[in-house]
Amino acid sequence: MALDRDQVVDAAWHILQTYGLGDLSMRRLARELGVQPGALYWHVANKQELLAVLAQRMVAPLSMSSTGASPAGACLTSPSPAGASSVDAPPAHASPAGAADDAVLLITRFRSAVLAVRDGADVVSVAHALDPSGMQPTPLLTAALTRAGMDPAPAETAALTLVRFTLGSVTAQQTRESMDLPTATMAAEFEAGVRAILA
Amino acid sequence: MALDRDQVVDAAWHILQTYGLGDLSMRRLARELGVQPGALYWHVANKQELLAVLAQRMVAPLSMSSTGASPAGACLTSPSPAGASSVDAPPAHASPAGAADDAVLLITRFRSAVLAVRDGADVVSVAHALDPSGMQPTPLLTAALTRAGMDPAPAETAALTLVRFTLGSVTAQQTRESMDLPTATMAAEFEAGVRAILA
DNA sequence: ACCTGAACACCGTTCAAGT
DNA sequence: ACCTGAACACCGTTCAAGT
Numbered sequence: 001m002a003l004d005r006d007q008v009v010d011a012a013w014h015i016l017q018t019y020g021l022g023d024l025s026m027r028r029l030a031r032e033l034g035v036q037p038g039a040l041y042w043h044v045a046n047k048q049e050l051l052a053v054l055a056q057r058m059v060a061p062l063s064m065s066s067t068g069a070s071p072a073g074a075c076l077t078s079p080s081p082a083g084a085s086s087v088d089a090p091p092a093h094a095s096p097a098g099a100a101d102d103a104v105l106l107i108t109r110f111r112s113a114v115l116a117v118r119d120g121a122d123v124v125s126v127a128h129a130l131d132p133s134g135m136q137p138t139p140l141l142t143a144a145l146t147r148a149g150m151d152p153a154p155a156e157t158a159a160l161t162l163v164r165f166t167l168g169s170v171t172a173q174q175t176r177e178s179m180d181l182p183t184a185t186m187a188a189e190f191e192a193g194v195r196a197i198l199a
Numbered sequence: 200m201a202l203d204r205d206q207v208v209d210a211a212w213h214i215l216q217t218y219g220l221g222d223l224s225m226r227r228l229a230r231e232l233g234v235q236p237g238a239l240y241w242h243v244a245n246k247q248e249l250l251a252v253l254a255q256r257m258v259a260p261l262s263m264s265s266t267g268a269s270p271a272g273a274c275l276t277s278p279s280p281a282g283a284s285s286v287d288a289p290p291a292h293a294s295p296a297g298a299a300d301d302a303v304l305l306i307t308r309f310r311s312a313v314l315a316v317r318d319g320a321d322v323v324s325v326a327h328a329l330d331p332s333g334m335q336p337t338p339l340l341t342a343a344l345t346r347a348g349m350d351p352a353p354a355e356t357a358a359l360t361l362v363r364f365t366l367g368s369v370t371a372q373q374t375r376e377s378m379d380l381p382t383a384t385m386a387a388e389f390e391a392g393v394r395a396i397l398a
Numbered sequence: 399a400c401c402t403g404a405a406c407a408c409c410g411t412t413c414a415a416g417t
Numbered sequence: 418a419c420c421t422g423a424a425c426a427c428c429g430t431t432c433a434a435g436t
Contacts, residue, residue: 002419026410038412039420047410125367129374154391161364161392168324168367175328192353193360196396201400225429237431238401246429402435409428416421 003035005043009053016054020178021119048126055127058113058120059136062106100198102144107162107194110137114170119178121170128163138163158197165193202234204242208252215253219377220318247325254326257312257319258335261305298347299397302340306361306393309336313369318377320369327362337362357396364392 011032015024026047030037044050114120128135133142133156141159146152173186210231214223225246229236243249313319327334332341332355340358345351372385 025408027408036421037410038422041411042419125370126374129371130378130380132371157388157391158395160388161395164367164371164392165360165364166367167370168363168365171324171366171370172328172331172363175325179329181329189356189359192356193363193396196357196360196398197364197392199395199398224427226427235402236429237403240430241400400436402433404432404434406431407429410426412425413423414421415423417419 003033003039003043007033008040008043009050009057012050013054013057016119016123017117019118021122051123052127052130055124055135058117058124059110059127061113062109062136062140100145100148103141103148103159103162103198104194106137106141106144107166110163111166111170111190114167115173119174121167121174125167125171128167132160132163161197162194165197166190169193202232202238202242206232207239207242208249208256211249212253212256215318215322216316218317220321250322251326251329254323254334257316257323258309258326260312261308261335261339298343298345301343302347302358302361302397303393305336305340305343306365309362310365310369310389313365314372318373320366320373324366324370327366331359331362360396361393364396365389368392 008029012024012029015029015032026040027037030040033040044053114124117123124135128138132138138156138159141162142152142156145155145158150158169186169190173183176183176186207228211223211228214228214231225239226236229239232239243252313323316322323334327337331337337355337358340361341351341355344354344357349357368385368389372382375382375385
């Protein structure tokens with residue numbers, strides 16, 4: 001009974017997760033769905049659009065809960081009801097120190113989310129390039145760093161530095177993983193990099 | 200009169216430079232050389248090896264002159280004659296401040312070299328992942344930062360942070376360039392990132 | 399030693415035609 | 418509205434056979 005867009009995206013997600021980007025072809029996807037390749041183009045414009053949707057899915061969990069406060073536009077999925085203010089968060093407005101911790105938490109969760117999907121960094125890197133300041137976790141990081149006392153402009157620049165460093169790191173790690181090379185030192189290298197950037 | 204490895208690599212370099220990675224196929228390369236696709240496999244093991252050679256070519260200029268001093272292994276192309284010591288460089292051993300400037304210069308030249316080749320970041324990222332501490336400019340950066348007063352271990356970690364941030368940045372920029380999106384702010388964002396990492 | 403010819407197992411995308 | 422069938426213009430790699 002008629003394929004729909006979600007089934008296409010779900011199947012693509014499954015192939016990416018399980019076999020990696022090299023195996024995520026439109027033809028393979030069609031085969032998995034029991035349909036001719038051309039049928040997919042009724043539901044998605046092209047492969048690039050499909051990958052953009054997958055990138056959104058990877059970073060979506062970052063836009064929920066976590067740092068409590070929801071500054072305008074922080075949550076893309078469900079625009080929070082009018083008077084929703086921070087509830088069980090620290091005082092009325094978080095302390096600078098705690099907000100910097102929020103940034104560390106955010107970039108760490110971003111890394112985990114991307115790292116958890118095979119070739120995730122390749123997919124998310126394109127989405128970041130298309131919309132560097134709109135794609136998560138950039139706006140959330142900018143907000144956290146502003147709360148920590150930075151001016152908005154340097155906060156955004158620092159956010160971009162964190163995101164690009166993270167994507168560079170995860171790209172390197174996932175390339176090594178795909179070749180069965182060791183990656184034991186890479187988590188510590190990531191942490192050191194984040195500390196240096198936020199020092 | 201018999202194709203040789205250099206001709207294959209030169210032609211590949213030309214296609215990459217001119218048309219980008221999407222157009223650098225073994226079949227296209229063979230056509231450009233007036234040969235059947237299978238002939239290439241006498242000269243290179245596979246496409247991956249070819250890309251590794253191209254990555255080396257992109258970073259090769261970094262290993263020549265620049266910071267004057269040549270600590271063991273700094274110059275891969277031509278092992279310098281025995282008694283070659285720094286000539287017109289500052290005193291006998293550079294000052295910490297000057298050595299940190301060397302690091303900034305190195306990472307800036309690395310960015311320029313990668314940025315100058317279409318999809319250069321994609322190609323160099325794989326080479327970096329295969330040999331993070333051996334691929335330039337990592338060892339040169341580690342040396343410069345050690346001269347600047349850092350201990351070897353943190354110096355290497357800082358070098359990796361710089362290289363991965365730079366690859367993340369150039370990947371984003373070249374993705375945008377390939378889609379004719381503006382990149383006006385990206386050089387400044389790079390500089391700010393480097394300053395933050397080395398602060 | 400070096401290359402051709404031919405094959406194997408694939409790609410992304412389009413589009414008339416069917417239901 | 419949604420899909421098939423078939424095509425167009427491609428891929429990377431292998432390998433017997435030729436020179």
